[in-house]
Amino acid sequence: MKIAVVTDKSKMEFLPTEESLREDMQKQSTATDVQKILSKKYECIHLTFTDNIIQTLKKEKVDLVFNLCNGINGNSKLAQLPAVLEFANIPYTGSSILGHALAINKIYSSHIFKCHDIPTPDFIYVYDTDELYDYDIEFPVLVKPCDEGSSRGIHQDSLVFEFDSLVKKVKSELNIYNPPIMVCEYIEGREFSVGIVGNDDEMIILPIQEVDLTHIPDDLKKFYSFEIKMHYKDSTVYHCPAPLDEDLEFLMKSISARAYNALSLQDYARVDIRLKDGIPYVLEINSLPGLMKEHSALYRMANSCDLGYEGLILKIVDCAIKRHDIQ
Numbered sequence: 001m002k003i004a005v006v007t008d009k010s011k012m013e014f015l016p017t018e019e020s021l022r023e024d025m026q027k028q029s030t031a032t033d034v035q036k037i038l039s040k041k042y043e044c045i046h047l048t049f050t051d052n053i054i055q056t057l058k059k060e061k062v063d064l065v066f067n068l069c070n071g072i073n074g075n076s077k078l079a080q081l082p083a084v085l086e087f088a089n090i091p092y093t094g095s096s097i098l099g100h101a102l103a104i105n106k107i108y109s110s111h112i113f114k115c116h117d118i119p120t121p122d123f124i125y126v127y128d129t130d131e132l133y134d135y136d137i138e139f140p141v142l143v144k145p146c147d148e149g150s151s152r153g154i155h156q157d158s159l160v161f162e163f164d165s166l167v168k169k170v171k172s173e174l175n176i177y178n179p180p181i182m183v184c185e186y187i188e189g190r191e192f193s194v195g196i197v198g199n200d201d202e203m204i205i206l207p208i209q210e211v212d213l214t215h216i217p218d219d220l221k222k223f224y225s226f227e228i229k230m231h232y233k234d235s236t237v238y239h240c241p242a243p244l245d246e247d248l249e250f251l252m253k254s255i256s257a258r259a260y261n262a263l264s265l266q267d268y269a270r271v272d273i274r275l276k277d278g279i280p281y282v283l284e285i286n287s288l289p290g291l292m293k294e295h296s297a298l299y300r301m302a303n304s305c306d307l308g309y310e311g312l313i314l315k316i317v318d319c320a321i322k323r324h325d326i327q
């Protein structure tokens with residue numbers, strides 16, 4: 001069996017920022033480690049998602065793509081490589097076009113969670129600041145873009161306590177990010193991530209990770225904002241497995257599994273949760289969560305149980321092989 005690990009073109013060439021440079025480096029390093037692991041068991045090559053990807057995959061006689069493409073551009077960019085591969089009938093790891101398209105947009109995914117009685121923060125969304133006057137908003141609220149990741153657009157001033165600051169923040173977000181902008185009920189509480197690997201009855205829920213922000217300087221607000229993810233990694237403490245009583249752990253895992261199924265996700269994902277008054281609120285699901293060695297939540301989760309990092313990568317491939325019934 002021949003596997004191709006496929007990554008995006010350089011984001012730096014498209015948008016030269018420090019953020020893009022960091023993203024390129026993370027992707028490159030993840031691809032190298034994934035390829036190293038898969039090469040022990042399979043023939044494995046690394047390709048870039050370019051215009052001629054179908055021809056290259058066919059020429060190389062690739063049986064399965066290990067998808068590491070977040071996409072560069074567009075409002076459903078995570079779904080782009082799956083769409084191309086599905087058109088060419090080439091099997092790939094992870095979620096399908098549908099799953100990625102639903103998960104990338106927090107408005108659509110939150111609506112679906114609510115339909116399934118999965119706790120998620122209440123929210124409104126606006127295309128213009130004038131629309132804010134139509135709502136009776138209870139503060140504090142958290143302002144965020146609907147289709148970004150890695151806390152882009154979720155800065156310290158995203159947590160707002162009164163109307164004038166809300167108008168100001170929404171206006172600045174509308175200038176930068178895809179409309180509409182979300183204004184969410186702020187869930188004050190402990191923060192967790194739940195990793196899922198597998199499908200149907202063979203789904204494994206990994207040990208839960210808690211993101212502990214208590215050591216972050218006092219002048220910063222305690223939510224996982226862009227500033228904290230970028231500049232306070234050293235004072236962010238991850239507990240994995242998280243200290244949780246058995247009932248709460250069970251509840252968090254079952255809500256996460258329901259959220260994963262509600263969006264028709266496949267093979268693996270990571271659910272971000274905040275806990276308030278004993279209720280785990282699902283903030284979002286990452287349908288293509290980071291797999292970077294030593295730095296990603298899934299790495300920590302897999303390493304705190306028998307699966308291990310290698311086991312995690314091989315398990316993702318096994319799930320895809322089984323789904324596609326590859327011989």
Ligand SMILES: Nc1ncnc2c1ncn2[C@@H]1O[C@H](COP(=O)(O)OP(=O)(O)O)[C@@H](O)[C@H]1O
Binds near residue numbers: 151184185187
């Ligand atoms: N409704 C909310 N209540 C409290 N904190 C929130 C809320 N939404 C987002 N956050 C905080 O912002 C962080 C990033 O938000 P998230 O929705 O996970 O976006 P991203 O895709 O950028 O990770 C979360 O980890 C959490 O700390």
Ligand SMILES: [Mg+2]
Binds near residue numbers: 150151284
């Ligand atoms: Mg998140």
